[in-house]
Amino acid sequence: MATPVSTPTAPSTLQPWQVLAAGVCALLLTVGLARFAYTPLLPVMQDQAGLSAAAGGWLASWNYAGYMAGCWVATQLHAPRWRFAAYRLCLVAGVVGTAGMGLTQSLLLWGVLRFIAGVAAVGGMLLGSGMVLAWLVAHGRRPELGIHFIGLGLGLAVSGVAAMLMAGHLDWAQQWLALGGLTVLLAVPAWHWMPAPAARPADAAPTAPPPAPTAPRGSLLLPAAYFCAGVGYVISATFLVAIIVRQPGMAGGGNLTWVVVGLAAAPAVLWWDRLARRAGDVRALLAAYAVQIVSFLLPLAVDGLAAALVGAVLYGATFIGIVGLTLAYVGRHEPANPARAMARLTLSYGAGQILAPALAGQIAQRTGSYQGALWLAAAVMLIGMGLLLALDRQQQRLARLQPA
DSSP, rough: OOOOOOOOOOOOGOOHHHHHHHHHHHHIIIIIITTTHHHHOOOHHHHHHHHHHHHHHHHHHHHHHHHHHHHHHHHHHOOOOHHHHHHHHHHHHHHHHHGGGOOOOOHHHHHHHHHHHHHHHHHHIIIIHHHHHHHHTTTTTTOTTTTTHHHHHHHHHHHHHHHHHHHTTTTTHHHHHHHHHHHHHHEEEESSSOOOOOOOOTOOOOOOOOOOOSOOOOOOHHHHHHHHHHHHHOOOOOOHHHHHHHTTTTTTTHHHHHHHHHHHHHHHHHHHHHHHHOOOHHHHHHHHHHHHHHHHHHHHOOOOOHHHHHHHHHHHHHHHHHHHHHHHHHHHTTTTTHHHHHHHHHHHHHHHHHHHHHHHHHHHHHHHHHHHHHHHHHHHHHHHHHHHHHHHHHHHHHHHHHOO
């Protein structure tokens, strides 16, 4: 995609709907399509391009390795202009990482493109989220990312619907190219309407101090719990469609299930935001972890499309809640550079995403089933709940020590 030569729209001239639309389109492009179109297209690549279950797992791991690399780079970006430049570079990478998949059958090049797509996801997930959150704070709006993260759920739904519409009409390569064309369209508002983060003027009025710490400084409980969420989330995110289509009588339900995941995810962060206001961030996260475990176990306990669709609703509604709550929580505690705080925590989430797909793919290759991978996801999420319970107790002890 050619780099536009126009300057960014001045933040003062942007309307709230434009900023939110830029964030939504960035997530649609860099995460929903560049990163996760791979899930509904994995079965057709296995059928038409000879991709094995193990190779599919390794390609997913390369994708998450790219995401990890991008997260690390984001932690090093202090200057606002560099964060903004990196965001726009991620938009370009999202287009390349999507369309390029249809231009080769080399496993090595697929791995490179999956890595590039993983890097691209940082643009919508962290850099874009941070700029949207900073803009909301600067303009006196509630510092929550519910509307922004609608783009993630819509991206999953769009990729699933597109896969359903293209099935039987386009081969696997043409499907990737078609989705690449869609990313180009999404890049236009994502590029022009995202406000460039500005350095704070020296004579600016003081802002409210960041929230008081709600966990001991240096606590590893939240990063460890988020690592567990990364493991649980990525197993379904990578293999859900392949799991469904390989069940007897379910060949046509895979892409439908993925669409349901996206439709359930799109509005869910708004609901989790409301729950967090009443119960607190950590307790809302505990609820989300528990429901996601049910989403993994339901298809194992009950056969049929109905159980798969209910599991998809629960999974879509919870993974997006876990991500949205966690990133908004840490971003609020570092308002000067929320993307950096988000990126530091996401390194632990990404570590789980690198390890889990390759391990799940090997389990499927050896056993001929993805059931073991779902059991693994449920067990790791249960460990994550234990870590969140410990964090909740730490928060309560810290609250008792705060002056009245």
